[in-house]
Amino acid sequence: MKELAVGLAMGLGAIGPGIGIGFLFGKAIEAMGRNPQASGQIQTNMILGAAFTEAIAIYALVIALILKFT
């Protein structure tokens, strides 16, 4: 039962951030294509945004790890 909880926690927790990061990078690359000169700024903000959305997946991972190891 616990193993099931661990698997579900991580699996379901990765859906949202996965979609979010894909959306974010898609929009960032589109913006870079429309305005190649602003690439540097766009890239910085893109990495920052990716770290935020990835953090949500990491919260799910932390819960899964806590469940698995205690």
Place this chain on the structure above:
Amino acid sequence: MAAPLHISISAEPVLSFAGFPITNSMLTSLIVSGLLIVFALWVRVTLKKTDRPTGVQNVAEMIIEALYNLVQSVTNNIEKTNLFFPFIATFFLFILVNNWVGLIPGVGTIGHYDAAGVFIPLLRAGTADINMTLALALISVTFIQIFGVKYLSIGYFSKFINFSNPLNFVVGILEIVSELSRIISFAFRLFGNIFAGEVLLAVMMYLTKIVGPMPFYGMEIFVGFIQALVFAMLSVVLFNIATIGHGAEHDAHH
């Protein structure tokens, strides 16, 4: 086969200093602090005033200049940059070196077996301990409040407690919750990334001996750098927002 897989979410004490237990990640972060201090002293002692720096001075100037420009690009205000820069640079360098030291071969694998047969490594990545990342998060959020009060004096707290308007009162409560959740998010983002990286490398090394972990090592180096950068950049953006004040904050974003 070889030794069984051992992963523990909390750091284990390996030393005791005057009755105070020192865990393996605490020991690693003390060593990292020592390294950073030695580097800083070395640069200071061999500092030469020249237009063409060489050697250690060149490396140090590259790092300092990059971080200074990063802070300046967010605040656009020399006085604020000079105030924020030491904190941001310390956060960045401390977290970065702590993350990368966790990847050195030997950290996490050299240790001893205790009485119950459980393996205890002597050294372990400093930021893979929730206590360390929680401490860093608390320091960052405390300094946000300190800088807010320094720039806006006691009126800074009208962001949180505001009786002028029922709507503003509710927004104030939301701001308090948001500030507390920042502590959690700072702590867990850094801890989750680095600890998950440790677990990933341990599992990969257990399953596929030498070849498997190689691409994951590259990813861990990248992730360590990005997490340090995100912590520092998020801190400087929040410092800046706190000092600008509630009304003008919509023009502050670059």
